Amino acid sequence: MKTLIVNLVATCILIMNSVFVKAQDEQLILVPDYARYAVRIGEGLSPSGHGFNYAFDLSVERLKKSLYLGMFIDQADGKIAGLNLRYKHYLNQAVRRGLASAKGKFIPYIGYKFVYRMEDNVTAVPIAFQSSKDKRLKSSATVTGRACSLEHTLGAGIQYHLNSRVILDGSAGIGYFIGDLAQENKKDFLGISMTNSGLGLSAEMGLVIVLFN
Secondary structure, eight states: OHHHHHHHHHHHHHHHHHHHHHHHHHHHHHSOSSOEEEEEEEEEEOTTOOOEEEEEEEEEEETTEEEEEEEEEETTTOOEEEEEEEEEEESOHHHHSSSGGGTTOEEEEEEEEEEEEEEEEEEEEEHHHHTOSOHHHHHHTOEEEEEEEEEEEEEEEEEEESSSSEEEEEEEEEEEEEEEOTTTOSTTEESSOSSSEEEEEEEEEEEEEEEEO
8 A cells, every 4th residue: 555655656746747847848948048130110109299200120039028229210201310229028928938829919018219319400380370271371481490309218019929920019108308499499380399308109000020030
């Protein structure tokens, strides 16, 4: 009887140990300790009110963190408008485990974005002329100046994995900007911003394509 009990206990220990080792192996496989690289193409609205921009970023991701560095292009004139740096921290580690397991999954994250907007020509139109249907009148009322800004944004977003290589990415947040908007900071003008600093909303939508890992 004692021999039977000892054998049963030993068998249970062996089974539990094998399950634990297998779980460890799966953990190591599902959470690979290597980086993957991607490119992100998107459109966003900055807190300083400059309007929509097209962003092009390169990123490196490892486990629950990713870092993006790139440039953005002004939608109005198609010129390079500045540089941006993004950091994302993913909240759902279980879903982040491996590329295949992330297929068709929503991945929430929190993030920080820094934007340096280069000095460039901008146009402001007096509020009184904003609703005018006469384009000539509106054109004659515009004031062109130069503006630049630094922007810091905190926000949250979500990614949706279409497959192991293609990811949809959307986010929103609130940011603080510091700018040189001397020509536009007048109450009578609806320019980039009525002040040289302040809070504003930020929103983005993009497509992430994994290059290699």
